[in-house]
Amino acid sequence: MAENFEPLSNDLILRAARGETVERPPMWVMRQAGRYLPEYNQVKGGRDFFSVCRDPELASTITLQPILRYPNLIDAAIIFSDILVIPQAMGMTVEMLEAKGPHFPNPLRKLEDLSQLKSEVDVREELAYVFDAIRLTRRKLAGRVPLIGFVGAPWTLMSYMVEGGGSKTFTFVKTWIFKRPSASHSLLARITDVCVDFLAHQVLAGAQMLQVFDSWAGELSPHDFRTFALPYIRRISARVPVRVRELGGEPVPMTIFAKGAWYALDELCESGYQVVGLDWTHDPESAVAIANGRVTLQGNMDPNVLYGGREAITQAVERIARGFGGGRKGWIVNLGHGITPSVDPDDLKWFFEETRRINEASD
Numbered sequence: 193m194a195e196n197f198e199p200l201s202n203d204l205i206l207r208a209a210r211g212e213t214v215e216r217p218p219m220w221v222m223r224q225a226g227r228y229l230p231e232y233n234q235v236k237g238g239r240d241f242f243s244v245c246r247d248p249e250l251a252s253t254i255t256l257q258p259i260l261r262y263p264n265l266i267d268a269a270i271i272f273s274d275i276l277v278i279p280q281a282m283g284m285t286v287e288m289l290e291a292k293g294p295h296f297p298n299p300l301r302k303l304e305d306l307s308q309l310k311s312e313v314d315v316r317e318e319l320a321y322v323f324d325a326i327r328l329t330r331r332k333l334a335g336r337v338p339l340i341g342f343v344g345a346p347w348t349l350m351s352y353m354v355e356g357g358g359s360k361t362f363t364f365v366k367t368w369i370f371k372r373p374s375a376s377h378s379l380l381a382r383i384t385d386v387c388v389d390f391l392a393h394q395v396l397a398g399a400q401m402l403q404v405f406d407s408w409a410g411e412l413s414p415h416d417f418r419t420f421a422l423p424y425i426r427r428i429s430a431r432v433p434v435r436v437r438e439l440g441g442e443p444v445p446m447t448i449f450a451k452g453a454w455y456a457l458d459e460l461c462e463s464g465y466q467v468v469g470l471d472w473t474h475d476p477e478s479a480v481a482i483a484n485g486r487v488t489l490q491g492n493m494d495p496n497v498l499y500g501g502r503e504a505i506t507q508a509v510e511r512i513a514r515g516f517g518g519g520r521k522g523w524i525v526n527l528g529h530g531i532t533p534s535v536d537p538d539d540l541k542w543f544f545e546e547t548r549r550i551n552e553a554s555d
């Protein structure tokens with residue numbers, strides 16, 4: 193059963209996601225709890241990344257850090273975790289190497305490698321630590337802002353599982369999809385089942401909005417995106433609300449962020465999500481025209497503008513706010529991808545303050 197938490201004092205992002213006209217556009221940034229924050233580095237210390245994810249007390253503390261540092265500027269928290277907890281729950285070993293990123297010692301290179309995957313994944317048991325972290329975070333947030341849960345999209349997760357980490361060429365995973373399309377579809381379907389169950393249980397634990405990260409969508413041609421990514425993205429949005437109701441909960445708004453899939457914006461607007469995330473390769477004006485009121489858009493300043501200094505940030509924020517038409521309807525402010533580790537937290541504060549100032553001036 194879902195626990196009773198304090199009512200929200202700020203539900204701006206939920207109203208914006210539902211397509212309502214709001215007093216100002218809500219804002220948060222992807223990876224807002226992370227290495228650019230000295231308080232994150234302090235809490236993490238020398239600890240292993242995934243052991244921090246598995247510790248609900250630490251994970252909830254880190255989730256709240258940006259909310260406490262930027263009071264009244266951020267309109268949502270996102271649970272501190274990682275998209276790679278799913279491959280782990282399915283039976284794979286994933287390590288986070290200092291300064292190198294994720295590493296799978298036994299990636300899925302051959303069909304036989306699939307034998308390391310569990311035939312049945314008990315999400316409630318394997319990922320109980322995420323649900324505990326969500327419950328604890330909701331208690332600590334005490335209704336300040338909604339809490340976002342998330343998952344990696346099947347194509348992105350399959351890429352990591354096959355490549356064994358990040359990649360520049362995606363040769364191994366592309367070998368899979370082009371040489372073994374039918375085995376690829378079965379693997380994507382297995383991953384999708386776990387994603388659906390995981391997202392639904394996050395809602396039952398207290399997640400008030402959900403985001404699906406398809407970080408490697410842009411590596412596929414439009415045709416291959418439609419074949420190997422989009423069907424599973426759609427399956428998730430179709431099944432999660434059904435599964436949430438089955439478990440006795442109420443469905444929540446969902447966001448799809450398919451990085452690099454600018455060519456698929458029209459289809460993403462019809463993929464069953466209330467919010468579509470945009471990376472910085474979109475012109476806000478054209479994206480608004482394509483979306484044409486079907487969804488709320490989220491984004492999309494290039495995170496690297498945060499390295500350009502205050503004047504550059506102000507100019508970008510002004511231009512983007514104009515592009516989204518002032519943002520009283522259909523816009524959630526964010527970056528076009530995650531904030532990177534060397535950003536000065538005061539420059540992010542400037543981004544938030546300038547966004548607030550500009551959107552209030554347009555009243």
Ligand SMILES: Cc1c2[nH]c(c1CCC(=O)O)Cc1[nH]c(c(CCC(=O)O)c1C)Cc1[nH]c(c(CCC(=O)O)c1C)Cc1[nH]c(c(C)c1CCC(=O)O)C2
Pocket residue numbers: 221222223224225226227236241270271272273274275276288290292293294342358405407530
């Ligand atoms: C692709 C992906 C991953 N993880 C994630 C994605 C999708 C978003 C995207 O496209 O960037 C999602 C993610 N990872 C993390 C969050 C936490 C919540 C938040 O957004 O604040 C979220 C939402 C924490 C993290 N996940 C990771 C860190 C840094 C690890 C550390 O502290 O040592 C954090 C704070 C590690 C991670 N995890 C992953 C990579 C490639 C890396 C290493 C490189 C990097 O740091 O950017 C996989």
